[in-house]
Amino acid sequence: MNKSLGNVITGLVTDINEKAYFIQKDGVTYKLPKTETMDYQLGDTVEGFAYVAMNKDTMLTQEIPAVRVGEFGWATVSETRKDLGVFMDIGLPDKEVVVSLDELPTLKHLWPKKGDRLLITIQVDEKDRMWGKQAPESVFESLSQKGDEGLNNKNITGTAYRLKLVGTYILTSDNYLGFVHPSERKDEPRLGEVVSGRVIGVRSDGILNVSLMPRAHEAISDDAGMLLAILERTPTGSFPYTDKSDANEIRERFGISKAQFKRALGNLMKQRKIVQQDGETRLVEATNEDQK
Structure with missing residues (x-):
């Protein structure tokens, strides 16, 4: 087991070619791409983060991730595999770490999706595989x-x-x-x-x-949402109905009672999404455009 993986280490430059420096530490040689670093000479000491890339190369990077062995950091979900777990982007150019399905909810619809984030650390197994491990309760308590x-x-x-x-x-x-x-x-x-x-x-x-529920004045009912959608689809952002309109006309046009219609209009007016004027109900945005 390579105990350097997932850690920041210091090694010695033992070889150089056109594309990379080769850094040795405890008998293991790490590849450090020249694209990300300053000039080094043979015999120089170099500090970096040790890991194994997706192509199995043993690598060193000086772009040190926050997530390391013994250190917790936020990582972003890049992919989900139902047979394995979730892949986490910790900032490495050619490597992601997996949080195993054993650490995830039993109900898979509650698994993280791409773009979600987890607070994790790195654990290396006997086969030199780096795994993401979620922070325990004590870590969240210490952060809060x-x-x-x-x-x-x-x-x-x-x-x-x-x-x-x-x-x-x-x-x-x-x-x-x-x-x-x-x-x-x-x-x-x-x-x-x-x-x-x-x-x-x-x-x-x-x-x-x-x-996580909206405040009472922020909630839009299904009826209000329907009226808002109708207004947004009209060329003028308006329709010739208000809270004074005939109940039969309202039911025929919208399929709801006049009481429901009035409640929905009131909801939208409180949120300043609509106004009533000249016998019409209009979107506030449409009214503002007319006034320009």
């Missing part, structure tokens, strides 16, 4: 700060790092730990998914209670 009541109703973004039956734990962009109860979300976030929500309370241990 305690919340206070001043955060109530604040908007937050965070990464889902623990999925449990009781709810989802997230680490916010400001390094607060948050908890999302199943009643405060529409769908369960994936592991590694970045979510947006708001603080609805602070626990005695400083963990934020977070809701």
